[in-house]
Amino acid sequence: MTIDDEGLVMPCGTGPDSCDTYGAREAVVVEHEGVYYLHYDGAGKDGWLSCLATSRDLRHWEKHGLQLTLGEAGRPDSKSASSPWLVNDGAKWHMFYVGTQFCTPAPDCIPATPYVTLTAEADHPAGPWRKRYDIIPFTNEAGTYYSDTASPGDVVEQDGEYKMFFGAAAFDKEGKLGRTVGIARTRDLGSAWTVDPQPIFPPAEQCENTSLYYEPDNGTWFLFTNHIGIHPDRGEYTDAVWVYWTKDLNRWDPQDKAIVIDCQNSKEVKGAIGMPSVIRVGDRLAMLYDGATGENYGHMGRGINLAWLALPLVPPAK
Numbered sequence: 391m392t393i394d395d396e397g398l399v400m401p402c403g404t405g406p407d408s409c410d411t412y413g414a415r416e417a418v419v420v421e422h423e424g425v426y427y428l429h430y431d432g433a434g435k436d437g438w439l440s441c442l443a444t445s446r447d448l449r450h451w452e453k454h455g456l457q458l459t460l461g462e463a464g465r466p467d468s469k470s471a472s473s474p475w476l477v478n479d480g481a482k483w484h485m486f487y488v489g490t491q492f493c494t495p496a497p498d499c500i501p502a503t504p505y506v507t508l509t510a511e512a513d514h515p516a517g518p519w520r521k522r523y524d525i526i527p528f529t530n531e532a533g534t535y536y537s538d539t540a541s542p543g544d545v546v547e548q549d550g551e552y553k554m555f556f557g558a559a560a561f562d563k564e565g566k567l568g569r570t571v572g573i574a575r576t577r578d579l580g581s582a583w584t585v586d587p588q589p590i591f592p593p594a595e596q597c598e599n600t601s602l603y604y605e606p607d608n609g610t611w612f613l614f615t616n617h618i619g620i621h622p623d624r625g626e627y628t629d630a631v632w633v634y635w636t637k638d639l640n641r642w643d644p645q646d647k648a649i650v651i652d653c654q655n656s657k658e659v660k661g662a663i664g665m666p667s668v669i670r671v672g673d674r675l676a677m678l679y680d681g682a683t684g685e686n687y688g689h690m691g692r693g694i695n696l697a698w699l700a701l702p703l704v705p706p707a708k
Contacts, residue, residue, distance in 0.1 A: 391633065391650050391706055393697050397657040398683060399449050400694040402433070406455035409434040409441050412497060415680035415692045416473045416599070416665045419448075420515055426669075427515040428678070429457060429485075431472040433690060436460055437499040438472045440487060442516060448676055448696055457517050458487065458510065465523065467508055469493040470501040473599075473665075476515055477545045477552070477579060484579045485510040485519055486527060486542035486554070500689050504530045505541040507556065511580070528556075528574050528583045535560050535589050536572055543571065543600035546639065552576050553639060555600040555613060558589055567626075568593025569618055571600055573640070590642040596620070597632060599665040603675060607702035610635050613642070614650065614666040614677065624687045629653070631666045631679055635705045648706050651679065651697060659695060661686040675699040 402414035410432035417430045425444055428451065432441035440458040443451040458471040467489030474487035486509050492502040506529040510519040530540045539559035546553050558572040570593045574583035591597065596618040603612045612635050619629030630652035636642050653660045659681030666679045677699065680692045 391648050391699065393651055393655060393677070393699055395651065395655065395657040395695070395697040396449070397695055398693050399696045400428075400443060400451045400453075402691065402693050405432055405434070405441055405453045407434075409439070409455050410453070411435065413690045413692045414441070414694055415689075417678040417680060417694045418473075418475055418601075418667050419669050419676075419678055420476050420478075421669060422515050427476075428694070429474045429476065430680075430694060432456070433499065435497075437493060438470045438501050440472055440474045440485075444516070448671065448678070451694075454516070457519055458521070461489070461521070461523075464491075465489075466491060466506050466526075466529075467521075469499070471508070472501065473541060474510075475542045475544060475554075478515075479579050483512045483515055485512070486545070488541045498690055503538045503559070505539045505557075506530060507540055507542045507574075522580075525580065526582065527554075527576075528585050531585075534585075534587075535568075535570060535593060536585065537561070538567065539569070539598075540585075541598075544602045546602055546604075548639060550577055552579060554583065555590070555602065557598040557600070559598070560593065562593075569596050569598045571597060571613070571615065591634070591644045595644055598628075601665075601667045603668050603670070603703065605701070605703045608704065609637055610703070610705065611637070611639055612668075612703055614668055616663075616665055627662045627687045628664055630663055631677070646705065650677070650699075656681065656695070656697075658683045659686075660684055662688065662692075664692060670701070673701050675701055675703060
């Protein structure tokens, strides 16, 4: 797809109380009363935790620090409370975030599977957030396509039903992790979700995380996601943002996809390219994604980058 990449707009290492000293990534943006609220993963002194930054133009950001803290020992988010997605039901804001009890040693503290989806709520997108340990939206389940990862993704409301396009992963018999996207459903954001028995793509697609955009001009849904590349020397890393499209949210063809951004058309990021988040701004679609300047293929040292797509969004010709 044709994209205009501006490059880095929010570096890591400048957040309050060292909240993003080692990295800023997995940006999720919502707009409320003319302000953009960016919830992102700050890799700080205590681990990877949800942080907040605000902006009026998506280019200049004010950082506000931690939004979530680690859960106590034994809690499902004792090692990370990160990668949050926000939904407003008209009365309050719901946050769905990644929880895990496993991570690599300090100082990196990179979260490790299994991941579960947890929830918190607030009266404003800036919090304060109240964790709801009494509600487990859904979690990984043995013998399924989400046996090792059941992490939150974008939520769409349609005909009174909320659909979450969540990140799913499971190890196969050869010990290879297959990543895909599943749909979880609910009519009440404050309750448990029902997970579809099959993913929308085969795990061989190796994609994770989601951000959706609906194009009213042609009635098409676009799902932006990370692609996981497997390199003989560098191993597995997020090498690009892909997009899939469909007219029906319940039916997706893995052949209907395109590359949005990779090391070839990214202005500054020539290594790992992280999770996308899209939001309409006038006659353009803004896409935030994480990555470090240059050839950095690791998890640390990333910042938030900004790119633009022209609207109306049209699937590229095959």
